[in-house]
Amino acid sequence: NAGVTQTPKFQVLKTGQSMTLQCAQDMNHEYMSWYRQDPGMGLRLIHYSVGAGITDQGEVPNGYNVSRSTTEDFPLRLLSAAPSQTSVYFCATVREDTDTQYFGPGTRLTVL
Amino acid sequence: GEDVEQSLFLSVREGDSSVINCTYTDSSSTYLYWYKQEPGAGLQLLTYIFSNMDMKQDQRLTVLLNKKDKHLSLRIADTQTGDSAIYFCAESIRGGKLIFGQGTELSVKP
Numbered sequence: 001n002a003g004v005t006q007t008p009k010f011q012v013l014k015t016g017q018s019m020t021l022q023c024a025q026d027m028n029h030e031y032m033s034w035y036r037q038d039p040g041m042g043l044r045l046i047h048y049s050v051g052a053g054i055t056d057q058g059e060v061p062n063g064y065n066v067s068r069s070t071t072e073d074f075p076l077r078l079l080s081a082a083p084s085q086t087s088v089y090f091c092a093t094v095r096e097d098t099d100t101q102y103f104g105p106g107t108r109l110t111v112l
Numbered sequence: 113g114e115d116v117e118q119s120l121f122l123s124v125r126e127g128d129s130s131v132i133n134c135t136y137t138d139s140s141s142t143y144l145y146w147y148k149q150e151p152g153a154g155l156q157l158l159t160y161i162f163s164n165m166d167m168k169q170d171q172r173l174t175v176l177l178n179k180k181d182k183h184l185s186l187r188i189a190d191t192q193t194g195d196s197a198i199y200f201c202a203e204s205i206r207g208g209k210l211i212f213g214q215g216t217e218l219s220v221k222p
Contacts, residue, residue: 033209040120042200042212043155058209090154099143099204103154 002026004104006091012110013081021076021107023091031094032074033058033101034066036087043090049074081111118201118213125221130188132216134201137182141203144177145210146186149198158186158199188218196220 007022025032030051035043035058045058047066055066063085065077078085088108092101115137124130136144142163147155161168161175161184168175174187188195198215205211 035212040214042116042214043210044212045209048209092155098160099210100145100157100160101155101202101210102157103147105154 004091004093004102006089006104006107008107009105010108012112013078014112015082017081018077018079019081021078021089021091021109023074023076023104024072025074025091025093026072027093027095027102028071029093029095029102030071031096032068033092033094034064034074034076035090035092036060036085037090037106038087046076046089078109081109083111085109086111116201116203116211116213118199118216120214121217121219123219123221124191126191126193128191130186130191130195130218130220132186132188132199132201132218134184134186134213135182136184136201136203136211138203138205138211139179139182141205143204144175144184145200145202145204146173146175146184147200147202147212149200149215151197155200191218191220193220193222 004025032049034046037043044060049055049068091104117135145160146158172189176185200215201213202210
């Protein structure tokens, strides 16, 4: 099993560009999450999904969109990238009985 | 709102015990977690404790939970250089969401 995979590993964007960060899982977990990690601030929840067709906002949702058409995939879209979105982005699946989160390897995004 | 606080740095000598502390605010949290992050990597679940437990031991790791004071600690016995990493405390809130602390950077000196 691959667990949680994320692509790309690294990305550089110019301000105003759009892109999609991909996340896929083969753990058959219904719950999936996107976090961003910034120095000294830990991880902050961007968006969340409890199953296909259902998404919810987290702590810092502005500037990001998500959709969940299948259990396996949970892409994160940046509509118009800004330098404040320079960060490391982690996708996670959630084991429902213990709320334990399993993280992907991360995408390091730089917005110039 | 919910908040999780950790000290930012801890330095110990190889072979000593390390104790990483965390305080949280949401008394309704069902589970509390410790994650480890090595440089350039994602977060790896180390252990978790159910909120009705006071202590959990797993090999070199001991987790202590004081619900009254909303205090969680992680003790690593016989700390090794390979334990050098950032350790995150997290609490679960409504529906599988986690609130993370800022992370404690553990430095182990030979």
